[in-house]
Amino acid sequence: MAKRWKNLLVWLHVLTSVGWMSQAIALFALLVYGMSSGDAAGFRMARVLDHHVLAAMANASAFTGMMLSALTPWGYFRHWWVLGKFVITIVQLYMGIFLLSGNLNAAAEGAPVSPWMSVGTALMASAIAFQCWLSVAKPWTKTPWSGTAKLPSGSPAMVAVAVAVPIADIAIGTYLGNPMPVLSLLVVIGYSIRRAATVRSRSSAASGRGTSARPARRDAAAPGPR
Known part of the structure; x- marks a missing residue:
């Protein structure tokens, strides 16, 4: 079931x-x-496409990618290729929401159009293609802060939630007529914080066990009185 x-x-x-x-x-x-x-x-057609289709696909793609990192031992910051995808995704979302969408609205109303808009969309498609290559090739090494302990995987129930949330967000956005990935934001931020706290707790517990065990080993190895 978990694998499914x-x-x-x-x-x-x-x-x-x-x-x-x-x-x-x-x-x-x-x-x-x-x-x-x-x-x-x-x-005008570009604005419709961006508002009703592209935004939903971008939000769902970003959410599912982040949750795949959070729910598996890959993590966010342990491998350079995963970190690269994460950074590219954040930059793309920022540019799409705060730069492209506003300029599209202005262009649809007859405002002058900068040629950089078409360049930006071409770069967006190219960046996604590069991210696909990163997922397949998985190049480069681990980051310096990757650690040695293997990160825990998420529960099957949490994976099921990660599947359902973007679908629910798309349905809500379609009903309201405006993309609103509120559930996605709450889940990805909340679960990432929870997982980080769990990893820190386990690391502290393991460190405590190691510290308490070392004196016992030294005492056991100490020579007896002659």
């Missing part, structure tokens, strides 16, 4: 990542069309 849920989470991550990349390519095509033809309809 994990495979479903991996499948959902791949599906939404491919969806995110394909929508970024479609967005690039619409922006190029709008800029080359002067037809504002291209920008």
Whole structure:
């Protein structure tokens, strides 16, 4: 059962990542069309695509990727390739939410369009393709702060929650007419904090056992009185 849920989470991550990349390519095509033809309809369609499809795919892809790191021994910061994907995802979400979406709204209303918008969407698609390569190749070594202890895996119930949450967020966003990944944010932040606390607790307990055991071994090895 645990393996089945994990495979479903991996499948959902791949599906939404491919969806995110394909929508970024479609967005690039619409922006190029709008800029080359002067037809504002291209920008209006780009806004619809970004608001109703791309945003949902991006949110779900980011959430499932982060939860796969949090629910498995890979972690967030133990391997350079995982950390690279994490940083790229955060940058993409920031640029998409705070830069691209606002400029798309302005362009759809007839404001001048910067050619950097099309460059940004092309870079977005390229970055997702690079992340796919990182997932397959898993290059580079461990980070200096990876530690030696293996991180615990998440429970099957938590993996099932990770599968259900992005679907629920998409349903809520569709109903409200606006992407709102509130559940995703709460779950990924809450579980990451909980897992970090659990790892620290186990490390402290293991360190305490090792410290208390060492004097006993020295006493046992000490020579007796002559």
